Amino acid sequence: xxxxxxxxxxxxxxxxxxxxxxxxxxxxxxxxxxxxxxxxxxxxxxxxxxxxxxxxxxxxxxxxxxxxxxxxxxxxxxxxxxxxxxxxxxxxxxxxxxxxxxxxxxxxx
Amino acid sequence: xxxxxxxxxxxxxxxxxxxxxxxxxxxxxxxxxxxxxxxxxxxxxxxxxxxxxxxxxxxxxxxxxxxxxxxxxxxxxxxxxxxxxxxxxxxxxxxxxxxxxxxxxxxxxxxxxxxxxxxxxxxxxxxxxxxxxxxxxxxxxxxxx
Numbered sequence: 001x002x003x004x005x006x007x008x009x010x011x012x013x014x015x016x017x018x019x020x021x022x023x024x025x026x027x028x029x030x031x032x033x034x035x036x037x038x039x040x041x042x043x044x045x046x047x048x049x050x051x052x053x054x055x056x057x058x059x060x061x062x063x064x065x066x067x068x069x070x071x072x073x074x075x076x077x078x079x080x081x082x083x084x085x086x087x088x089x090x091x092x093x094x095x096x097x098x099x100x101x102x103x104x105x106x107x108x109x
Numbered sequence: 110x111x112x113x114x115x116x117x118x119x120x121x122x123x124x125x126x127x128x129x130x131x132x133x134x135x136x137x138x139x140x141x142x143x144x145x146x147x148x149x150x151x152x153x154x155x156x157x158x159x160x161x162x163x164x165x166x167x168x169x170x171x172x173x174x175x176x177x178x179x180x181x182x183x184x185x186x187x188x189x190x191x192x193x194x195x196x197x198x199x200x201x202x203x204x205x206x207x208x209x210x211x212x213x214x215x216x217x218x219x220x221x222x223x224x225x226x227x228x229x230x231x232x233x234x235x236x237x238x239x240x241x242x243x244x245x246x247x248x249x250x251x252x253x254x
Contacts, residue, residue, distance in 0.1 A: 006214060006217060009213075009214060010214060012207075012210075013210060013211060016203060016207060017207065020200065020203065024196075024243075024246060025243075025246055028246075028249055029183070029187050029196070030184065030249070030250045030251075031250075032180075032184075032187075033176075033177075033180045033183075034159065034162050034179045034180050037159065037179070057149055061142070061145060061149055062146065064146065065142075068139055093149070093153060096153055096157065097153045097156075099160070100153065100156050100157050100159055103159050103160045104156075104159050104163070106163070108163070109163055109164070
């Protein structure tokens with residue numbers, strides 16, 4: 001988990017910066033339309049990058065919250081409950097994000 | 110593996126005067142991390158309007174045109190000054206988390222431990238510079254400008 005937190009961090013540094021540049025500097029956020037999103041998401045490379053972005057960001061974020069709580073000293077039942085709740089929240093976010101991405105690229109309709 | 114360290118209570122506010130650069134970096138990294146993970150869930154919720162939009166749900170926008178619910182939601186949010194301001198805040202949080210994250214990755218690799226306080230200050234200055242330089246882009250088009 002320690003290594004995975006660092007590996008996802010290295011990936012996210014690049015992809016988060018790319019995401020900000022693309023959707024705020026290259027395209028402007030206020031100009032985003034469904035058609036533009038569909039066009040980007042129909043590109044297999046872009047779709048794969050965004051899906052990996054979703055999975056790595058969710059893992060890094062949820063595991064980061066768990067680490068912060070362990071760091072604060074939670075243990076026993078609260079620690080187990082936090083692990084289960086965060087794990088479930090992460091899986092639900094990935095499931096919903098994947099569903100949205102598949103609608104965006106037209107695979108689901 | 111995650112371990113528990115006794116850093117004392119951050120909530121004991123009078124302690125802030127004793128904090129070193131490393132302690133501030135730790136607090137800022139944790140705070141920006143909480144904001145980013147919270148935003149991630151919100152972001153997916155907003156983007157979920159693409160589902161009804163793909164199923165053909167249209168709404169009438171402020172100009173009286175029929176547009177998809179996804180386009181209208183994003184356009185409405187982006188036309189609000191407070192949302193633009195929050196986006197600048199999000200950029201600040203993300204840039205600091207990225208720069209301090211690179212600093213942490215390097216320290217983990219054994220690079221720059223002896224200058225970790227200077228690299229923290231550099232992260233802060235660079236974050237400030239990038240955010241200030243980005244304000245015109247993030248505020249572009251607000252109020253039809």
